[in-house]
Amino acid sequence: MKKVFAILSILFLLQSCNRDDIVQPVSYNNPQLSLNIPTGFPALNNSVNANKPTKYGVELGEKFFQEKRFSADNTISCASCHHKSNAFADNNALAIGIYGRVGLRNTPPIQNMAFMQFYNWDGKILQLEKQPLVPIITHEEMNSSILEVIGKINDDKEYKELSRKAFGDENISPERIYKSIAQFGYTLISANSKYDKVQRNEGEVFTESEARGYQTFQHKCGNCHSTALFTDQSFRNVGFPLNPNTDEAGRARVTGVPADYMSFRVPSLRNIEYTAPYGSFGQFPTLRSVLDYFDHGVLDADNLDPVLKENGNRIPLTEQEKEDLIAFMKTLSDSSFVGK
Numbered sequence: 001m002k003k004v005f006a007i008l009s010i011l012f013l014l015q016s017c018n019r020d021d022i023v024q025p026v027s028y029n030n031p032q033l034s035l036n037i038p039t040g041f042p043a044l045n046n047s048v049n050a051n052k053p054t055k056y057g058v059e060l061g062e063k064f065f066q067e068k069r070f071s072a073d074n075t076i077s078c079a080s081c082h083h084k085s086n087a088f089a090d091n092n093a094l095a096i097g098i099y100g101r102v103g104l105r106n107t108p109p110i111q112n113m114a115f116m117q118f119y120n121w122d123g124k125i126l127q128l129e130k131q132p133l134v135p136i137i138t139h140e141e142m143n144s145s146i147l148e149v150i151g152k153i154n155d156d157k158e159y160k161e162l163s164r165k166a167f168g169d170e171n172i173s174p175e176r177i178y179k180s181i182a183q184f185g186y187t188l189i190s191a192n193s194k195y196d197k198v199q200r201n202e203g204e205v206f207t208e209s210e211a212r213g214y215q216t217f218q219h220k221c222g223n224c225h226s227t228a229l230f231t232d233q234s235f236r237n238v239g240f241p242l243n244p245n246t247d248e249a250g251r252a253r254v255t256g257v258p259a260d261y262m263s264f265r266v267p268s269l270r271n272i273e274y275t276a277p278y279g280s281f282g283q284f285p286t287l288r289s290v291l292d293y294f295d296h297g298v299l300d301a302d303n304l305d306p307v308l309k310e311n312g313n314r315i316p317l318t319e320q321e322k323e324d325l326i327a328f329m330k331t332l333s334d335s336s337f338v339g340k
Helices: 002-016 046-050 055-065 133-137 146-153 157-167 174-186 194-199 208-220 287-296 319-332
Strands: none
Touching: 055 157, 055 174, 133 146, 146 174, 157 174, 194 319, 208 319, 287 319
16 A cells, blocks of 8 residues: 555656756757849759758858868868858968968859859869868868868857757758758859949949940950850860969860860959959969950960960950959959958
């Protein structure tokens, strides 16, 4: 009888416990974010539709983007080379990573990636979710591994909390790292420059020099730097000085096709004012030096772009045209995007 009484007493105590003492799983509202696609922009790429940015996914991705523990010695993050004030590029001719190691190419800006079909100078990456691993494992960049990274941050309370909010539990996996960084990248849309405001009839007007530059641009540059992204996303050999690093072959590093040798993805001209130096390995310190090079004549090659071959391996430009082109290209600067 005493045993029965004891059991009943325990059951009574359990039932009378305050419900506040019981830890209940927390459910977070993680709304999908609107990307506010600018008028005239290309369609979103398929990867965005499969990994749509969410409130906490983007927050987690931005935190990963700033995380220096991604590198072997905890000194280099994605943001170390991709500075917001430079349209998420930097001012080095070549990317500089862990222990001051120098990379093969210039750091490309990060903008409007939700609309891109290729990433990197040679287009090796087709999905932004597959990009974050590249700098992590590259000897000249972070020189680490995804397992090493997870080992460092796996017990971090902030990451656990954000992972639960973004994905439903505290598990920090490689896939979640890649997906959240990509979600952050997809939100980096630049479309509020003077050029955009002129196109939207928001009270801005081109100066005479900018207007002349726009006309020259349409006639002599618009074939490659087309669409609202100011790139047709093609790969072209435009006869720029060759990278002395023998590992370089441009698009041919990806395809293995000789006709792709030293062809590179046409860069967007948006925010070009902030992203010097220019070229795949920072060959040109200024916009003027790029235009002078085109004017004076580029390197010949069997696969030189037909636009150049048909014009004697050059794009002839007067001094006035160069000044006007630079004035126009500066109208593509989005100060709100870079925080200036």
